[in-house]
């Protein structure tokens with residue numbers, strides 16, 4: 001895979017060495033964790049974690065643009081990726097964000113001119129926003145960091161539209177990527193966003209006629225394309241999804257909607273009503289989820305999953321890990337407090353809170369570590385070193401026991 005030029009502050013030689021283990025054993029993908037022990041303390045580190053292709057591409061392009069255009073005002077349409085550290089660094093370097101992650105305007109369009117550079121984040125953007133930029137004479141060709149794996153979802157959507165199938169997008173409706181995918185899908189055909197299995201079941205009730213089509217607009221407000229007709233447009237469907245969701249959830253939704261179609265039309269005419277496609281999760285989401293599944297098979301005291309709380313892919317790693325053991329969703333090394341407490345994002349209440357006495361220097365044990373696709377290697381290194389220091393192990397102790405590739 002292509003190598004990108006990542007600024008030093010996000011890199012870590014140590015983590016690169018840990019990631020250097022061969023990806024395959026006897027020709028088979030290896031998801032076994034890396035085990036790193038010193039004294040009584042053991043870290044078990046996910047086989048795949050951290051910066052993905054799309055994030056590295058966006059970071060390289062952003063810093064390259066800053067270097068090449070010191071005389072220009074540079075904007076991103078919204079946060080480049082969902083990592084607070086990276087976004088803060090960009091802001092400190094002079095980049096400003098035009099919209100919030102949920103699409104609210106932070107800088108009015110009339111303050112942006114054709115002299116400015118406007119960059120498109122890795123999530124892509126809506127056609128409506130592209131048109132606003134065009135109308136202002138702003139060319140984004142050299143400043144578009146849309147991930148190619150997001151563009152693959154748009155391509156799949158176009159294919160479904162060309163087969164007259166309504167595009168069901170499984171995603172978080174407020175997420176930049178899902179809004180962009182909806183916009184591109186709706187340009188080509190009929191499209192609808194559903195958030196989860198509960199909404200898939202509701203959609204199934206419309207398909208099977210249990211709920212009247214007149215009620216459709218109340219249940220999915222703002223989530224369907226302009227000319228959508230619940231009576232006519234749910235007779236042939238296909239599913240795509242946001243690239244960073246939980247693999248199993250999308251599979252369950254697709255399987256469920258397929259079963260609804262079989263029930264209504266019979267197995268023999270299924271191909272006329274349901275486009276059987278694979279999910280559109282990206283390779284990084286798949287690899288990181290596989291690696292966490294393998295990680296949580298290991299015995300351990302707790303897990304630390306590192307990333308921004310708005311990051312969809314990191315959130316799903318946390319959900320997977322929580323199924324097995326106490327898991328703390330932390331931003332960076334500053335989330336580990338000097339007395340061994342941990343400040344972490346609690347998914348159940350959607351807030352940060354502090355759990356006391358997680359790290360007790362008299363009782364070292366085994367800690368699982370992973371991070372989301374927008375988390376820099378340097379942050380993972382800092383977290384490991386901070387935790388080790390609380391157990392009174394220095395970096396040198398760890399280096400002496402660095403697992404060999």
Ligand code: SF4
Nearest residue numbers: 052054147149243282
């Ligand atoms: S998580 Fe996947 S889709 Fe998103 S930027 Fe990374 S590679 Fe691209």
